[in-house]
Amino acid sequence: MAVSFFTAEHDALRATVRRFAEEELAPHADSWEEQGDFPDWVFNRAGELGLLGLTYPAEYGGQAGDYFATIVFGEEIGRCNSGGVAMALAVQTDMATPPINKFGTDEQKSKYLAPAVAGQKIACLGISEPNAGSDVMNIETTAVWDQGEWVINGRKTFITNGYRAHFMTLVAKTRRDGADTGHSLFVIDTDTPGFVRTGKLDKVGMRTSDTADIAFEDCRVPEAALLGNEGEGFKHIMWELQGERLIGAVAGAAGAQRMLDAAIAYAKEREAFGRPIGKFQAIRHKIAEMATLVTGLRELIYYTAFRWDRGEYVVREISMAKLLAGQIGFKVADQCLQIFGGYGYSMEFPIQRGWRDSRLNRIGGGTDEIMREVIGKLEGL
Template sequence: MSEYPKLFFTEEHEMLRQSVREFTEKELAPHAEEWEEARVFPNEVFKRMGELGFLGLHYPEEYGGGGGDYFTNIVLVEELSRCRTGGLPMAIMVQVGMATPPILAFGNDEQKQNYLVPAIKGEKIACLGITEPEAGSDVANLSTYAEKVPGGYKVNGNKIFITNGTRADFMTLVARTEKRKGYKGMSLFLVDTNTPGFVVSRKLDKVGMWSSDTAEIFFEDMFIPDSALLGEEGRGFYNIMWELQGERLIGAAGSVAGAKLTLEGAIQYAKERVQFGRPIIKNQAIAHRIADLQARIDAVQALVYLTAWKYDQGEYPVREISSCKLLAAQLSFDVADEAMQIMGGYGYMMEYEVQRAWRDARLSRIGGGTDEIQREIICTTMGFGL
């Protein structure tokens, strides 16, 4: 049961929590080692989660979704964090919370039928193509160019760090449609990955998040039809900035959930590990560290839920979302780092899972906008950003 049952979660949310937890514990967690070693979890997981309705919880019923609110996705990410491998929830969140929300928001009915409906069923895997080798934090500087040609666009360029990129069926792509218009000259597209000229050049090797695949992708004279344009031409930057709000908020919810589990593991260990004739948790130096972390978890959790509630009410709380992302990302890594410290040499061994949490959590301070970029956004909302 959540600690916030009445304020943010209904009985339906708690029933959903129970079924996602059962699924995660029975069908995902037992395979964590195997999928970490394989550096990818099987595509069938998308299919199975689609069958269970977990990939469309917040999407309208007319597209095969569950018609739920934003908190259904929060329940999903919180419970998936129990699967013992961070890459899997990340890949699923790319599918449900990053690559497909722009289709519902900006797509026409044909695009919703061709991409959103199969993504909700788990029949199509989605990826999101924003980052480029020369344009990471500086999204407005991206240079992948979709040149207008008769009947469509000819795309040339390069994307990097693309989650689900080696196996996706389609990409929600951000590209430049006007060379000299800065952030105003960008547009969104839906691209089938089997389009000639869509080239997955390599699968990238990462520090953590091993169960998810990450790709570098090239577009070589790739022709896409006019119908691939998602939303209005020239609105791509604004639309992707909108998308990033949801991505950051759901990422923050996942980070807090992961931090809670990691801290629970450390507490358990500190109660059992005996040095100098007593459990190490009896040392105030350790107990107080745990108390500090718990206090931070409580505070960030409350902020994430409150911000999610505002977002669900249709508000656009940019500053609060960046605060959630910044604080939750730092929290999840700090908890993993302190947990490793509490576990001493055992924490540094591959046979204990805290090393995985430590490696996986490090990404949250980088992906979806770095700590520094979140601070910059907060400054901007306060009137003194760059």
């Protein structure tokens, strides 16, 4: 009997996500890529279909499913042919809202989680800053307790969904009565005075997603904006990053499989020297090696996800999966582009988009180098 992590319910979900991605989103992908943007109805519709709260409690509109539901979503949504759209949705479901679900009060969950699950409010996550990306401990944004409110000052950069978001899950350094109290999380409305969108990053790939620079200029938020315990924000954000890295690995592996499928189909059709190019050993072996790498990666992800879903804090395995997904994803993208020859390099074939989009996985959510540092430390070095 074949071992599978997926049930009939997962299969039904897979069909729904695939239909949404292929029929409702993919037809627009080329024009959205050209505009460098996509409309907010994508969030509304994903919410309507019940896809934005797959693991969240029913009380807040979620489906109360397991992590393999998240995997199904992460694997299928990329069929929309726009990495930027898939990433924007993943920020909503697996990066900005998990801390609210885990650490939020009932009030915060009703105000932010429930509308995010419904696709009515868009979320972003504010960790990175101009002077601190990998080095999260050394962020400079501060929240100072003053006359019953938190006053936030500083800058965030590279914020996915930052232009369109209704709220941000934010990490800042807190100060109370003149003393530092460590890092803390906040959830804040983006229409609060002092929350200023200062620019958008033009990017090599993921072109449909908006990537914002944000400034906090004496942005005053109420006590109720504090998410989780004061001073525990660093620990909370490290936990958040595990989910972010795992969904990044899922998306990276699925993207690599899609590029590989396209390259195999092309290798069967395209002829050179009187035979399909897939009949040349150089191409066949390349494909065999890529199929091996992607299959191995997927199995590591499934096993890691199984343990994560059971509540194990599998930082080592998640870091390995994220590292491999970035490495294998980009290698597969490059070799698949090569199989398409000159057409691979033309803008008419979608492979160039996968090649550009996949590069991000070696940087976003923790770079290859940081993953190696984490793994190295956990190996006792």
